[in-house]
Amino acid sequence: MIILNLITIMQFFLSIEYSYSFRRFKHTQFNYYKALDSVSFRSAANLPSYDIYVAGESITILIPTSVVDLSDIFNWKVVNLKKDRLMFVHKNKPQILINRTTIRPMKLKPGTNPLTGPIIVFSDNEALHVPTIINPNLTEPFPKWNYIELLYFDDEDEEVSVIRSLPMLANDDWKFIKEWKMMDYIHFDDKLYLLIKRSIWNEKTASVTQEISIIRLCLDKGSELISSAIEIRYNRPEFQNNQITQAIFICLSYYIPEKIFLLITHKTLNQTLIHKRYFFNDFVSLFDKTGKEYASGANNYTLMRYHLRSEVRSCQNTTFKSCSSNENIVPSVELNFTQIWDYHFIFADGMSDLTGLEYAYDHTQNETHFCHQRIGYGYKQICIEIDKNFNQDDSIQNVEVFFFGYPFYWLYLSYNNVRLNESRRCGQYKYSGLPCYKNDEKSKDDIQLHYYFNHRPFGFFHVTKDTNRAFRTLLDHCVDYVSCNYCMMYGQNMDCIWSNSRCEIRKDQNVTQTVNYCFKITSISPLMFNSSSPETLTIELDKPLELKVPKDYYVIKAGPHNHCTNIKPNHNGLIFNCSMRLSESGKFKISVSLQNDRYADAISMSALSAEKVDIVAPEVEHEYSSIIILLFLGSLLISFLLIVYSRYKKQQFKKRSTYYSYKNKRKFSNSKKQREYFETTSAITRVKAQILPSKMNTTNETTIETRPSSKPWTSVSSSYYTR
Ligand SMILES: *[C@@H]1O[C@H](CO)[C@@H](O)[C@H](O)[C@H]1NC(C)=O
Ligand SMILES: *[C@@H]1O[C@H](CO)[C@@H](O)[C@H](O)[C@H]1NC(C)=O
Ligand SMILES: *[C@@H]1O[C@H](CO)[C@@H](O)[C@H](O)[C@H]1NC(C)=O
Ligand SMILES: *[C@@H]1O[C@H](CO)[C@@H](O)[C@H](O)[C@H]1NC(C)=O
Ligand SMILES: *[C@@H]1O[C@H](CO)[C@@H](O)[C@H](O)[C@H]1NC(C)=O
Ligand SMILES: *[C@@H]1O[C@H](CO)[C@@H](O)[C@H](O)[C@H]1NC(C)=O
Ligand SMILES: *[C@@H]1O[C@H](CO)[C@@H](O)[C@H](O)[C@H]1NC(C)=O
Numbered sequence: 001m002i003i004l005n006l007i008t009i010m011q012f013f014l015s016i017e018y019s020y021s022f023r024r025f026k027h028t029q030f031n032y033y034k035a036l037d038s039v040s041f042r043s044a045a046n047l048p049s050y051d052i053y054v055a056g057e058s059i060t061i062l063i064p065t066s067v068v069d070l071s072d073i074f075n076w077k078v079v080n081l082k083k084d085r086l087m088f089v090h091k092n093k094p095q096i097l098i099n100r101t102t103i104r105p106m107k108l109k110p111g112t113n114p115l116t117g118p119i120i121v122f123s124d125n126e127a128l129h130v131p132t133i134i135n136p137n138l139t140e141p142f143p144k145w146n147y148i149e150l151l152y153f154d155d156e157d158e159e160v161s162v163i164r165s166l167p168m169l170a171n172d173d174w175k176f177i178k179e180w181k182m183m184d185y186i187h188f189d190d191k192l193y194l195l196i197k198r199s200i201w202n203e204k205t206a207s208v209t210q211e212i213s214i215i216r217l218c219l220d221k222g223s224e225l226i227s228s229a230i231e232i233r234y235n236r237p238e239f240q241n242n243q244i245t246q247a248i249f250i251c252l253s254y255y256i257p258e259k260i261f262l263l264i265t266h267k268t269l270n271q272t273l274i275h276k277r278y279f280f281n282d283f284v285s286l287f288d289k290t291g292k293e294y295a296s297g298a299n300n301y302t303l304m305r306y307h308l309r310s311e312v313r314s315c316q317n318t319t320f321k322s323c324s325s326n327e328n329i330v331p332s333v334e335l336n337f338t339q340i341w342d343y344h345f346i347f348a349d350g351m352s353d354l355t356g357l358e359y360a361y362d363h364t365q366n367e368t369h370f371c372h373q374r375i376g377y378g379y380k381q382i383c384i385e386i387d388k389n390f391n392q393d394d395s396i397q398n399v400e401v402f403f404f405g406y407p408f409y410w411l412y413l414s415y416n417n418v419r420l421n422e423s424r425r426c427g428q429y430k431y432s433g434l435p436c437y438k439n440d441e442k443s444k445d446d447i448q449l450h451y452y453f454n455h456r457p458f459g460f461f462h463v464t465k466d467t468n469r470a471f472r473t474l475l476d477h478c479v480d481y482v483s484c485n486y487c488m489m490y491g492q493n494m495d496c497i498w499s500n501s502r503c504e505i506r507k508d509q510n511v512t513q514t515v516n517y518c519f520k521i522t523s524i525s526p527l528m529f530n531s532s533s534p535e536t537l538t539i540e541l542d543k544p545l546e547l548k549v550p551k552d553y554y555v556i557k558a559g560p561h562n563h564c565t566n567i568k569p570n571h572n573g574l575i576f577n578c579s580m581r582l583s584e585s586g587k588f589k590i591s592v593s594l595q596n597d598r599y600a601d602a603i604s605m606s607a608l609s610a611e612k613v614d615i616v617a618p619e620v621e622h623e624y625s626s627i628i629i630l631l632f633l634g635s636l637l638i639s640f641l642l643i644v645y646s647r648y649k650k651q652q653f654k655k656r657s658t659y660y661s662y663k664n665k666r667k668f669s670n671s672k673k674q675r676e677y678f679e680t681t682s683a684i685t686r687v688k689a690q691i692l693p694s695k696m697n698t699t700n701e702t703t704i705e706t707r708p709s710s711k712p713w714t715s716v717s718s719s720y721y722t723r
């Protein structure tokens with residue numbers, strides 16, 4: 001009986017494990033807001049060695065240029081990290097690279113439409129595809145499109161299938177949609193925001209509306225993320241008169257919370273380009289607000305797919321929960337931007353000082369000079385002699401922006417032109433201006449209009465369209481880390497090391513110590529803990545340990561299981577008090593570490609005490625009789641759980657969509673007892689996560705090995721590749 005129950009309960013645990021179909025993943029510091037490219041150079045030397053990045057993780061792989069050209073591989077959107085069966089999408093074609101030697105096309109499972117738009121890759125072979133729909137003549141498409149779809153890439157069957165989608169509302173949606181196109185996206189803090197431009201035909205008013213929509217999806221819903229969609233949309237007079245050629249998110253990470261706005265490029269009827277910035281008031285809150293108002297039945301809220309067909313429907317009066325599953329209901333509301341300002345991409349020859357992207361400015365302009373002055377700021381007027389006025393240039397060009405989290409708080413803006421010598425690279429640090437530099441290089445004819453970001457070594461590069469050449473700029477950013485802890489915690493992934501009181505590129509050291517490297521424990525007291533002694537542990541460090549980065553936190557432990565909570569540093573960060581929780585007896589060293597779980601590539605720095613504390617944890621009775629009683633109670637509990645389990649199984653079939661969520665546990669647990677049960681399982685998972693050693697939280701005496709770098713670093717260098 002007990003054995004049977006145990007087997008059942010094991011199955012129950014397994015079914016919970018499987019139900020969260022994709023891992024929650026973390027992004028790296030440099031890809032935290034957007035993972036533009038999957039592939040980058042791994043080494044500074046001339047080798048076809050690449051870093052492949054997928055959803056917060058990366059691998060290094062060697063792929064000969066005889067298998068794939070540089071011009072192609074950097075445009076791969078890679079879906080998985082299996083070296084011998086690497087799946088990717090290139091030019092909208094899903095393909096698989098087998099054994100690093102053979103590239104084969106992948107099949108589309110029947111009922112799956114060919115890819116037409118960009119994909120955003122998650123973990124576990126899943127990727128979101130936002131089809132590009134161009135239907136100017138309102139003709140019936142074949143096959144029927146989806147507005148958004150979640151794809152599964154099967155590396156064994158070499159097949160792509162749709163596992164979730166937001167389909168047409170009715171079979172004749174094609175009568176209303178002239179264009180649907182994702183222009184950009186950002187993701188952070190478990191949310192994904194899609195920026196969509198669309199043109200819809202309104203039969204009643206016989207007019208076309210070009211509008212901007214932002215759809216928020218909750219990444220913590222796993223495969224059910226489409227069902228958490230909420231939309232806000234914007235309709236401006238200038239969207240109707242002009243053609244929107246580009247729309248991107250600008251995300252300034254040095255504001256808390258992040259300042260987010262749009263930069264939209266319009267082409268006017270006389271072919272002039274106009275760049276405008278569109279601001280929101282508290283961007284992140286707009287979506288939950290929309291969901292709430294929609295659920296309260298306010299009549300100015302509707303559903304996205306009714307809006308696309310210009311159908312007026314009042315919404316249901318329901319209860320709203322952030323990121324809840326709504327099947328294919330997408331609450332939608334039209335909002336106004338809080339502010340709209342122009343921006344001028346007018347450059348001097350050499351360096352141009354432009355106003356910071358988030359500020360308003362006054363400007364004057366004549367044939368030869370462009371002058372601007374930040375409003376409400378004590379600075380004098382800045383005038384530049386116009387070398388290039390891209391607001392009156394119809395050559396092919398685009399603007400790309402890269403945003404970095406701690407510690408850079410940088411924004412890299414690249415103004416790309418088909419004529420490389422007319423392109424500009426700009427960078428904005430914190431609350432300053434936007435200096436832009438002219439590219440010194442000779443013009444290259446067939447350059448791709450995209451500036452690729454290279455993670456390690458840190459830098460940027462351009463690739464030619466078909467001559468297999470790359471032009472790289474490597475930058476030394478280690479110097480930006482001004483303390484040992486942050487140099488090591490955040491700079492590891494860029495081969496930085498703290499030595500001689502500064503952060504520099506690691507040259508020949510192949511071993512980095514993370515314990516007792518930046519700070520040490522000089523004393524601990526008391527040295528004995530038991531249930532009758534006071535629980536406060538006092539630790540003294542040799543150097544101050546302060547929390548300076550958002551989401552940094554301390555962990556103090558004695559051995560793996562005895563956590564010290566309620567950590568209080570004194571004013572100078574040298575002395576810490578905390579409350580010792582006794583759960584495992586023995587003699588343990590005390591470890592103090594600084595961690596940050598926000599970024600996938602940040603490691604933990606720690607110190608280990610020389611002395612050991614003696615811990616006597618409250619004893620659990622081990623008498624035979626109590627074991628019998630425990631077994632009896634256990635089998636009662638198990639029988640109860642069995643009933644819960646079978647009920648849960650039934651519900652699982654009824655409501656498949658609800659149990660993917662972490663937050664919506666309550667949805668499938670009706671009684672209080674059931675709820676407690678689920679909370680117990682999640683507590684187990686949490687403890688397990690803390691026990692398991694990982695690269696992210698190294699509290700044991702360990703070292704992290706990296707390969708020796710093969711080439712000395714040059715702080716700024718350009719290199720040139722050819723096959
Ligand atoms: C890939 O390698 C495996 C084992 O090394 C081999 O069995 C398989 O045939 C190879 N496939 C191709 C397409 O070369
Ligand atoms: C739309 O119709 C026009 C003329 O009626 C035709 O020239 C054009 O190719 C059509 N466009 C598409 C995408 O079918
Ligand atoms: C083009 O049109 C815009 C308004 O749409 C106007 O401000 C600008 O002066 C015009 N440029 C030229 C060269 O005519
Ligand atoms: C929605 O429900 C709430 C409470 O149940 C009620 O106060 C409100 O009037 C309802 N709104 C509409 C539009 O029915
Ligand atoms: C929707 O209407 C309600 C009142 O009916 C109003 O309070 C709210 O501001 C409106 N929201 C928007 C976005 O227009
Ligand atoms: C947006 O602004 C326009 C014009 O100022 C106004 O008529 C409209 O009601 C506003 N819409 C919202 C949703 O606030
Ligand atoms: C244009 O403006 C600049 C700066 O105000 C001034 O120095 C220059 O003389 C002006 N040029 C013409 C042609 O007016």
Ligand SMILES: *[C@@H]1O[C@H](CO)[C@@H](O)[C@H](O)[C@H]1NC(C)=O
Binds near residue numbers: 419421422442443444
């Ligand atoms: C850029 O290069 C082209 C030739 O490719 C040349 O004609 C042009 O003058 C150059 N522009 C500048 C600003 O150097």
Ligand SMILES: *[C@@H]1O[C@H](CO)[C@@H](O)[C@H](O)[C@H]1NC(C)=O
Binds near residue numbers: 510
């Ligand atoms: C570090 O590299 C040196 C030489 O490059 C080598 O002799 C040494 O064994 C390496 N250490 C480790 C721990 O790999």
Ligand SMILES: *[C@@H]1O[C@H](CO)[C@@H](O)[C@H](O)[C@H]1NC(C)=O
Binds near residue numbers: 534
């Ligand atoms: C508990 O610890 C105190 C010192 O903190 C010690 O005096 C006492 O003997 C210990 N008790 C036991 C049962 O070990």
Ligand SMILES: *[C@@H]1O[C@H](CO)[C@@H](O)[C@H](O)[C@H]1NC(C)=O
Binds near residue numbers: 536538568577
């Ligand atoms: C730490 O604890 C010690 C002894 O319990 C106490 O004297 C001291 O004030 C505490 N310091 C802080 C910062 O709480």
